[in-house]
Amino acid sequence: MDRSWITKSRITTEYQNGLQYFLDYAFRNTSMNDKILCPCKRCGMGICVSRDDAFEHLTVDGFIPGYTQWIAHGELPSILSARGENQRNTLGDDDVQGSVHDAFGVPNEDRYTEEYAGQIKGKDKPEHLRMMGQGVCPSDILNGTPKSTSNRLIMEYKEKIARLEARLETQQKICASQVHKGTDGRVSESLSLNATSTQVDQVGTCVSLRSIHTNKIVAKGYIISIDPNTKVGGQAIGHNWCEIYVKVVVEPQEQLIKPYDNFQELSQIVGHMVAWPRSLVTPIEH
Incomplete structure (x- = not known):
């Protein structure tokens, strides 16, 4: 059949008759679930559509x-068609078509190969998903989340991870400090604690809080509790820690050893409770 009608105006009778002929041919040979690859300019063989949609696309956008x-809709390339005609005297039509399809990977009414579709549509584009009929669609993968929202969530997760890493680093410094004190340091600390244990063990004692990094005084306040089960920020303070009511801050930017809620540094903790190691708490002599 003459295919010159494909280049005609799409509102002409010639084009419309040719279009109906194409749809009949395509759906007879390559229909899958009542759909075919759409050869319109917009779809470019990228999706499968129903007959009504194919008619609309090819009328509005053209081939x-x-x-x-x-060839994507069941027609053999011309060289294969001529070869097939020579074999029809000894083989049935279906046998010839099946043999050629098997040899060259051309789709027929029973089978549409993914590799052949790839040859028609070309190479995949970076960051694009190729859709085939009822397969996976982008919304299945992204779960309906807009790209801008995904970027925002990623930034929030990164910020949370950074905060957690900072807290972990502080805890590691505490452990390292305790591990590397050595025998002399432990003896010295034990003597210091024994000398001041009476005052540090007393609730209401006015004390100074020293930095774990520099040993300098960073704040002043009152002992509220030395009970290991006392909770500050929802977490038990544990053994050898005090619950301190912070009244005066000397070093506002000093990081809390045990941050909680939104409290990260001493400047935020005035008038609030804080957990502090008893080894870094010194009674204030009046």
Whole structure:
């Protein structure tokens, strides 16, 4: 059949008759679930559509330029068609078509190969998903989340991870400090604690809080509790820790050893409770 009608105006009778002929041919040979690859300029063989949608697309947008051999819709390339005619005297039509399809990977009414579709549509584009009929769609993968929202969530997660890493680093410094004190340091600390244990063990004692990094005084306040089960920020303070009511801050930017809620540094903790190691708490002599 003459295919010149493909280049005609799409409102002409010639084009419309040719279009109906194409749809009949395509759906007879390559229909899958009542759908075919759409050869319009917009779809470019990228999706499968129903007959009504294919008719609309090809009327509005027209065919892909030069698509006059319908190899994606069951038609053999011309060289294969001529060879097939020579074999029809000894083989049935179905046998010839099946043999050629098997040899060259051309789709027929029973089978549409993914590799052949790839040859028609070309290479995948970076960051694009190729859709085939009822397969996976982008919304299945992204779960309906807009790209801008995904970026925002990623930034929030990164900020949370950074905060957690900072807290972990502080805890590691505490452990390292305790591990590397050595025998002399432990003896010295034990003597210091024994000398001041009476005052540090007393609730209401006015004390100074020293930095774990520099040993300098960073704040002043009152002992509220030395009970290991006492909770500050929802977490038990544990053994050898005090619950301190902070009244005066000397070093506002000093990081809390045990941050909680939104409290990260001493400047935020005035008038609030804080957990502090008893080894870094010194009674204030009046």
